[in-house]
Amino acid sequence: MHILALNSSPRDHETSKTELVLQKFLEGAERAGASAETLYLRNYKINHCLGCYSCWVQTPGRCVQKDDMTEVLFDKYLQADLVVLASPxxxxxxxxxxxxxxERTLPMMDPLAEMGEAGGTPHRFDKMPRVVTLSVCGFWEQSMFEALSLTWRLCLGGDLIAEIYRHSSEFLSVPEFQPQVQAVLDALSQAGEEVARQGQVNPATMAALTQDLAPADTLARLSREFWSPGGTG
Ligand SMILES: Cc1cc2nc3c(=O)[nH]c(=O)nc-3n(C[C@H](O)[C@H](O)[C@H](O)COP(=O)(O)O)c2cc1C
Structure with a gap:
């Protein structure tokens, strides 16, 4: 299995929590025999979709623009067995x-194809990768991912095989939470292994990777201290 991971965080490897969570996930998948390549969208020039529908009418399956989406990313996406879409x-x-x-994946869709049972937009190409979506958020509530999850489910339909969402992301580097953080990181790696082996994440693994690091009021207090004048933020 070849995995293509696309990370859209603008932050570098040392500070990005998307990167931390993503690499733990990929580590587990590689342990199960998968190969993985991570591309950082910040390094690629991607123009806005022009909304011209040329990719449906004049050049079916191909965008008329010339940029890194058409030259690099589009084909890499289609060649992968599994794509991890990782965004903060x-x-x-x-x-x-x-x-x-x-938005630039519009050429992958065919307006004349039948809508699949699992929903999502109908595909033009026979071979499409399975998709895992991954995200992190600063707040300490899993509900922060509801809009994202709905969007991905509507867009990806049956291609979406797992969603990996980690709240309280900035606390993953706070030393006082180390025992819990280690348990979360181990669960992320386990999730990667399970996806590579069986195409889904076990409920116990999902519970472990979304576990609270501390009560919400403790995290709220620490966050306020961090961002206050004189704090470390
Ligand atoms: C412009 C901006 C908007 C953000 N909005 C939210 C938000 O709506 N909810 C939330 O929980 N965190 C929010 N955050 C916090 C980020 O999700 C968090 O810092 C995360 O770790 C960023 O991922 P990264 O470290 O991989 O860049 C926001 C951060 C920025 C910079």
Missing amino acids: IYHATMNARMKLFV
Whole structure:
């Protein structure tokens, strides 16, 4: 199984929590025999979709623009067995860079094809990768992922095989939560292994990777201290 991971965080490897969570997941998948490649969308020039529908009418399956989406990313997506779409939560959904990428996948859709039973937009190509969506958010509530999850389910339909969402992301680097953080990281790696082996994440693994690091009021207090003048933020 070849996995293509697309990470849309603008932050570097040391600070990005999307990267931390993603690499743990991929580590587990590789342990199960998968190969994985991570591409950082910040390194690619992706134009906005022009909304011209040329990819449905004049050049079916191909966008008329020339940029890194048409030259690199589009074909890599189609060649993968599994794609991991990894975005931080910005304003309760995927960030703009990931949205830009997703809008440029329009040529993969065929307006004349039948809608599959599992929903999602009908495909033009016979071979489409399975998809795992992955995200992190700063707040300490899993509900912060509701809009993102709904969007991915509507867009990806039956291609979507697992959703990996980790709240309280910035606390993953706070030393005082280390025992719990280690349990979360181990569960993320386990989730990667399960997806590679069986195409889904076991409920116990999902519970472990979404576990609270501390009571919500403790995290709220620490967050306020971090961002206050004189804090470490
Ligand atoms: C512009 C912006 C908007 C954000 N919006 C939210 C939000 O709506 N909810 C939330 O829980 N966290 C939000 N965050 C926090 C990020 O999700 C969090 O810092 C995350 O770790 C960022 O991922 P990264 O470290 O991989 O870049 C936001 C951060 C930024 C910079």
